[in-house]
Amino acid sequence: MRIGELSKATGVSSRALRYYEQQGLLRSERRPNGYREYAPESAEVVAFVQDMFHAGLSSDVIRDILPCAGDEHPRGDCAELLTRVRQIRDELVRQEHRIAERRRRLDAYLAYGYGARQLPAHAGAVR
Structure with a gap:
């Protein structure tokens, strides 16, 4: 899905989604036309990130715990x-x-x- 679709699905602004990418909290792939393409599970990642921000965690902590919260193999x-x-x-x-x-x-x-x-x-x- 593209950034506008993810924004609509999550209620999070495109600007915030780009920030999440800059911080290493969210991943996208660039298509040949330059558009960002997000995986279907990105909406769940965004919801988790939002919950953790609202709980008072910094982006550094969230970035560290994301692999432990998902299906990835944790780095730490x-x-x-x-x-x-x-x-x-x-x-x-x-x-x-x-x-x-x-x-x-x-x-x-x-x-x-x-x-x-x-x-x-x-x-x-x-x-």
């Missing part, structure tokens, strides 16, 4: 790459906990009352 150690992805996931969990704590503090402030003249004793503690 997939167990090591999975460890790397787990570390990224664990950092996201830590960030979620920090954000939840911040939200709880704001909720407590709002529950106490905006513009109150006196704060509870524990509210002024610096953390």
Whole structure:
């Protein structure tokens, strides 16, 4: 399929697809007329890449884990790459906990009352 067809099938812009190619995340073959030709499974690859970008992975990490996620023979150690992805996931969990704590503090402030003249004793503690 050509780039416009892949773009339509995936909802990803042609510009983004070309970027994915530049980053080594997607492959195409050039036809004699210069058009890019993508394999039918390219739509699945694009969906995977999008999922990983939305999960916060960089193109470098995605490029490394693609062979482990597909039918290709991996170039590297997939167990090591999975460890790397787990570390990224664990950092996201830590960030979620920090954000939840911040939200709880704001909720407590709002529950106490905006513009109150006196704060509870524990509210002024610096953390």
